[in-house]
Amino acid sequence: xxxxxxxxxxxSVPHQLQLLVALRYMASGNFQITMGDCGEMSTASVSKYVxxxxxxxxxxxxxxxxxxxxxxxRSLGSQFYDIAGMPGVIGCIDGSHVKIISPGGxxxxxxxxxxxxMSLNVQGICDAHMKFINIVCSWPGSTHDARIFENSxxxxxxxxxxxxxxxLGDSGYGCSDFLMTPVLNPRTxxxxxxxxxxxxxxxxxxxxxxxxxxxxIPIEDGFEHPEEQIGEHYHEGxxxxxxxxxxxxxxxxxxxxxx
Numbered sequence: 117x118x119x120x121x122x123x124x125x126x127x128s129v130p131h132q133l134q135l136l137v138a139l140r141y142m143a144s145g146n147f148q149i150t151m152g153d154c155g156e157m158s159t160a161s162v163s164k165y166v167x168x169x170x171x172x173x174x175x176x177x178x179x180x181x182x183x184x185x186x187x188x189x190r191s192l193g194s195q196f197y198d199i200a201g202m203p204g205v206i207g208c209i210d211g212s213h214v215k216i217i218s219p220g221g222x223x224x225x226x227x228x229x230x231x232x233x234m235s236l237n238v239q240g241i242c243d244a245h246m247k248f249i250n251i252v253c254s255w256p257g258s259t260h261d262a263r264i265f266e267n268s269x270x271x272x273x274x275x276x277x278x279x280x281x282x283x284l285g286d287s288g289y290g291c292s293d294f295l296m297t298p299v300l301n302p303r304t305x306x307x308x309x310x311x312x313x314x315x316x317x318x319x320x321x322x323x324x325x326x327x328x329x330x331x332x333i334p335i336e337d338g339f340e341h342p343e344e345q346i347g348e349h350y351h352e353g354x355x356x357x358x359x360x361x362x363x364x365x366x367x368x369x370x371x372x373x374x375x
Contacts (some may be wrong), residue, residue, distance in 0.1 A: 195244035200316035206281035208321035211261035215262035229257030246324035
């Protein structure tokens with residue numbers, strides 16, 4: 117009796133059925149339910165269809181996840197301002213850990229996050245409507261949010277001075293001309309008003325991640341990490357103290373003018 121190879125079997129299954137199987141799994145997150153609904157398909161087959169479908173969706177990401185150009189970003193300011201009166205905001209940034217299966221090898225521990233499990237630390241930036249406009253998902257879980265941002269293309273763009281607005285981030289990031297953080301130990305009413313508006317406005321990124329995590333595939337043991345090389349990225353610290361000092365000056369000017 118002749119047996120089909122894995123690739124031949126996949127090719128023999130109509131693409132529409134492969135897509136439906138993958139979507140069924142993505143909706144339930146359960147191989148047993150999916151296989152029960154789809155007849156005699158094996159776990160390996162379902163896994164392959166899920167992978168192919170996920171890769172096809174990922175290839176479309178650039179059409180739907182797009183950081184605005186400087187002229188487009190201006191319209192975001194009024195949308196964020198309507199939330200809590202925070203001026204000049206073009207996006208809110210945060211990091212979130214996505215659990216993965218240990219990739220093994222000598223460097224596996226770099227994926228262990230501060231919460232104790234293996235993860236990818238995913239950076240997200242969203243607009244006022246909780247739509248992601250930038251995602252970076254190539255860093256291991258032990259990497260600090262600030263390091264990911266400082267080595268991102270968005271950081272380079274904003275540092276170049278093309279954008280007139282700024283991002284909002286939590287106190288884990290460094291305050292700069294293009295990223296406003298809360299005031300630690302506020303002493304004046306203006307600073308307290310600023311912090312209150314900052315919290316309410318930045319809440320959109322936390323809600324965006326919360327919605328995304330509820331929608332994604334619920335696998336308790338974590339996602340299997342793709343076998344790809346993640347290069348070492350090092351941030352050059354020259355001028356960092358200058359950036360932080362300049363950012364605090366701009367933040368204080370914003371507080372005095374608007375709050």
